[in-house]
Amino acid sequence: MNLTQHLIALSEAPGISGYEGPVRAILQAAWEGLADEMSVDRLGTLVATKVGSGTEPRPRILVTAHMDEIGxxxxxxxxxxxxxxxxxxxxxxxxxxxxxxxxxxxxxxxxxxxxxxxxxxxxxxxxxxxxxxxxxxxxxxxxxxxxxxxxxxxxxxDQKAVMLGDDILSGKSLDNRASCAALTLILEALQTRSHQWDVLCAATVMEEVELQGGETIGWHTQPDIALVLDTTFATGNGVGEDEGFKLGDGPAIIVGPNTHPRLLDMIRCETDAIECSLHMEPAAGTSGTEGWAIQISRDGIPTAVLDVPIRNMHSPVEVVALKDIERLVRLVVEFIMGLDDETLDKLSLDYEE
Ligand SMILES: [Zn+2]
Known part of the structure; x- marks a missing residue:
């Protein structure tokens, strides 16, 4: 899948909260052939399952990105x-x-x-x-x-996406189509890698209004771990170093109650995959993402929230560095590769090395 072309198509597709159909159709077409199963839930969230090689019952990881946009x-x-x-x-x-x-x-x-x-x-x-x-x-x-x-x-x-230089794309709804494109690349990368756990990739609905898609898909799929992919602020033009991260300098992970501390430790160990440091994004309370809703589904799901920096958030000309999306993909894929029989024990807050 060509990331640039895929993300341009996703960016230009209309899909405000509750009306995500055109975006879902693009993802369905892209995920056909990459998933062992695909389904749409009753609110419109698209879920693709890639079955793992471990023995049954296999643990499951859910990776989500909201596909709706503001409008x-x-x-x-x-x-x-x-x-x-x-x-x-x-x-x-x-x-x-x-x-x-x-x-x-x-x-x-x-x-x-x-x-x-x-x-x-x-x-x-x-x-x-x-x-x-x-x-x-x-x-x-x-x-x-x-x-x-x-x-x-x-x-x-009605905004055409535009390449600014070789690696920078500008367009509408890159929050969060950038992460939707990442889901496609993750599914694609898993075709040639052997992973023990089942992997569920979900493009969710209605995040921009009240996180409904995240809340319901967390409850419905009941995964053992959830990773939520979204966007954060890029620095510059009035966004300070303490408010965001440099465009093109890699993804960030939410640090705080919305990211499970053991998951944070595990993901931090995979940063060899991204030839740059994984930035820590402190959030003392809600991360403002659907990770907040997914984390408290049923009896609680260990969740981590990972972000790609973008400029001009919530405008028709958001700006993203494609290499940040590629790094996020590599980080998530390496983390998935590391999931094994012992991961669930290691997630326990009582676990001692
Ligand atoms: Zn978002």
Whole structure:
């Protein structure tokens, strides 16, 4: 699988929380032939299982990445212009004049309209607008808009992914399609490696709203270990060294209650796979990822959260270094290779070397 092409396709596919179908279809096609079993759960999460070589009953590791993205939803229609509301953590500063697609009766190209500066009252010219003040313009006559668009229709960013140099990709929804692409590469790498445990890769739904996909897939699959792949902040342009990690300098792991301490130790031992250090990302409480929901499924799942740094998070022009995704893949694959009969004992907080 060509990572660049795969990630561009994933980035450009529309899929706000609850409407992930087009992203799931790309992953289903990519995972066909890489998985021993594949299924879609009742909320839409896609799960691929790669059966291990160990004796039954085999322990299982779940590796997840959410496939939904932030976006907008039609809230009202007024004279052919659409009022919208945010789905997930949408930043109103990045919205004005952004091209979008309104997923009505058919996909309608549109844009987020702005009032000309000439007609803005002076005291409003330097201020950003709230989402409730912005209007989406399809350019169509009001009567046609009434026919084609319904309240509740999704609106997604219409943003082509662009390569910036050889290794840097910019586009929408790299949070968290970067990790979805990583899942594909992990499944691909496992084709030629012998692993004892069963490996379940899940592209989950609805993370950006309330972590529902993670919560339900953790409960449903009941794995022995879960790894959650997501994105974090890259430094620069106002993001300090204490708030993020350098783009292109490798992945990070959450350190704190959301990552099981024994798992942290085990994953730290695999850093030979990534020719750079694994960065520690302290999170004193929730990591803000679906790892928070998966960890407390049933009677608790030892979980670790791993992140790829991106710039401009929650904007239509997020930026990722492809080599960071490749390193994350190598790290996870080496960790999976190391899972054996003794791993579960070693995970116990009573275990002594
Ligand atoms: Zn995310």
């Amino acid at each position: 907008l939803m039609v809230k009202a229609i007024e004279d052919g212009f659409l009022h919208v509301t945010g789905v997930g953590g949408v930043d109103p500063r990045v919205l004005p004049n952004q091209p979008v697609i309104v997923h009505g009766e058919r996909p309608l190209p549109a844009l987020i309209a702005t009032r000309p500066p000439h007609v803005l009252p002076k005291d409003q010219r330097d201020k950003h607008q709230y989402i409730s003040q912005l209007r989406v313009d399809t350019g169509l006559p009001a009567r046609e808009v009434e026919k084609l668009v319904r309240i509740g229709d999704p609106v997604t960013f």
